[in-house]
Amino acid sequence: xxxxxxxxxxxxxxxxxxxxxxxxxxxxxxxxxxxxxxxxxxxxxxxxxxxxxxxxxxxxxxxxxxxxxxxxxxxxxxxxxxxxxxxxxxxxxxxxxxxxxxxxxxxxxxxxxxx
Amino acid sequence: xxxxxxxxxxxxxxxxxxxxxxxxxxxxxxxxxxxxxxxxxxxxxxxxxxxxxxxxxxxxxxxxxxxxxxxxxxxxxxxxxxxxxxxxxxxxxxxxxxxxxxxxxxxxx
Numbered sequence: 669x670x671x672x673x674x675x676x677x678x679x680x681x682x683x684x685x686x687x688x689x690x691x692x693x694x695x696x697x698x699x700x701x702x703x704x705x706x707x708x709x710x711x712x713x714x715x716x717x718x719x720x721x722x723x724x725x726x727x728x729x730x731x732x733x734x735x736x737x738x739x740x741x742x743x744x745x746x747x748x749x750x751x752x753x754x755x756x757x758x759x760x761x762x763x764x765x766x767x768x769x770x771x772x773x774x775x776x777x778x779x780x781x782x783x
Numbered sequence: 784x785x786x787x788x789x790x791x792x793x794x795x796x797x798x799x800x801x802x803x804x805x806x807x808x809x810x811x812x813x814x815x816x817x818x819x820x821x822x823x824x825x826x827x828x829x830x831x832x833x834x835x836x837x838x839x840x841x842x843x844x845x846x847x848x849x850x851x852x853x854x855x856x857x858x859x860x861x862x863x864x865x866x867x868x869x870x871x872x873x874x875x876x877x878x879x880x881x882x883x884x885x886x887x888x889x890x891x892x
Contacts, residue, residue: 711882724879771816774825
């Protein structure tokens with residue numbers, strides 16, 4: 669596997685379900701991100717982890733719970749979601765603080781539908 | 784507040800040139816990025832500008848004017864595969880990316 673991978677690619681869940689999204693990066697990066705992408709809207713940054721420590725939480729509802737067990741893996745735990753949470757959830761990683769550009773590399777995303 | 788503006792949609796002809804503009808108002812500036820996103824796929828990095836001027840990379844060029852809060856992405860010799868959304872993003876004083884809503888580019892034969 670190369671780059672950033674995400675599973676599952678598609679997820680349909682009811683409002684009372686609990687599910688988790690998984691992201692893995694094979695780039696040796698030290699920062700990982702969760703974004704929400706809704707149609708015709710800017711990417712919304714949800715969470716940022718640097719060296720496994722959460723450094724950003726952009727007022728995300730508590731029904732979204734991130735977990736970063738190590739610098740290569742990132743999870744997004746979902747519970748009691750609302751229909752308006754239906755969107756594409758993108759994971760990204762970057763190498764920060766090394767003097768480089770620090771561009772973000774994205775996974776293919778999980779298309780989430782909440783019924 | 785922080786804001787990135789870019790046109791919602793543009794149409795161009797195969798073989799032609801198109802310029803996609805981006806204006807921004809952010810708290811601080813630590814570089815501007817352009818990404819390409821094909822439908823149903825992940826965004827992929829195209830270019831980065833941190834100093835004023837033009838950066839050229841093959842058929843794609845990106846320009847930045849920090850005093851005007853303005854950038855553009857120039858695509859030359861358009862190909863059908865260039866049909867995609869183009870996202871402008873600015874890294875602010877907290878080193879977080881502020882994203883525009885993207886410009887959907889439609890290429891016609």
